[in-house]
Amino acid sequence: MSDEVDAAHDEPEEPTDEPADAAADEGADADAAGSDAAEGEALAAAVAEHDEALAKEVAELEREAAEAAERVEELESSLKRTKADFQNYKKRAKKRQEQQKARATESLVSRxxxxxxxxxxxxxxDxxxxxxxxxxxxxETFDRVLAEENVSVIDPDPGEEVDPERHEVMMRxxxxxxxxxxxxxxxxxxEMADKVIEEAQVTVSDDE
Structure with missing residues (x-):
């Protein structure tokens, strides 16, 4: 019995791998932590880059919007000036037309x-x-004045064909x-400028 006990005491103890396994686990955890940190940094960099690009795009849009607003303001101002100029032109044209008409009437009256x-x-x-x-x-003087105003007398000769646009038949x-x-x-x-002002009143030869 004592021999068995001694034999048991004499058997060498088997080495254990627990410290190595723990070190391996710790290394894996460190690698995982490093990988997570790298991914986090990459994500943060991507977010920062996206934010920067977005900020640039927003700034560009704001610049374009400001330029468009300025252009619209310029166009509105130009339109107002154009409308004002056109109104002034209409007033000047009307006044000039009235003056020309007055001068023409004055010239006719003087003649x-x-x-x-x-x-x-x-x-x-006497x-x-x-x-x-x-x-x-x-x-003769009066006829000359009428001719200067482009007015001509409608005075058909006897035997001339009746023109309904220039002649008014009074009787047969x-x-x-x-x-x-x-x-x-x-x-x-x-008639004035080929426009009949007053028709000539005529008598027409009867069919009989």
Missing amino acids: LTEVRDNLVRALDQ GDADIRPGVESTL VDSDQPAGTVADVYKQGY
Whole structure:
């Protein structure tokens, strides 16, 4: 019995691997911690880079928005000036037109007064005087004034075809002229720049 005990005491004890395993675990934990730290740093760097890019983009958009607002303000100001200039132009054009019309009327009136003066002189002659030459001269002056204003007399000749746009038929009469043509002019008409102002009143030869 004692021999067995001695033998047991004499057997060498087997070495254990526990310290090595603990060191390995500690190394793995350190590696894992280092990897997590690296990933965290990388993530932080990516976030910082994204934030920086986003900040630049926001700044660029703000700059573009400011430029657009400035451009809109310039366009609005330009539009207001253009509208004001156009209104002023319309006022000047209207005033110029009124002045031209007034000058044209003044010129016409001054020429018509010459005709009136001739009529007054004709009437101032003695009662026994023949005023026909004076009246004829005055009529010539008056016709000249009308011609200067581009006014012409509508005075169709007998036998001329009736023009509904220039002639107003007053009645049908017996005449030596061909049937349906102008027999006589009852009252002359007038046209200005090819536009009929007053139709000539005429009689027309009867069909019979």
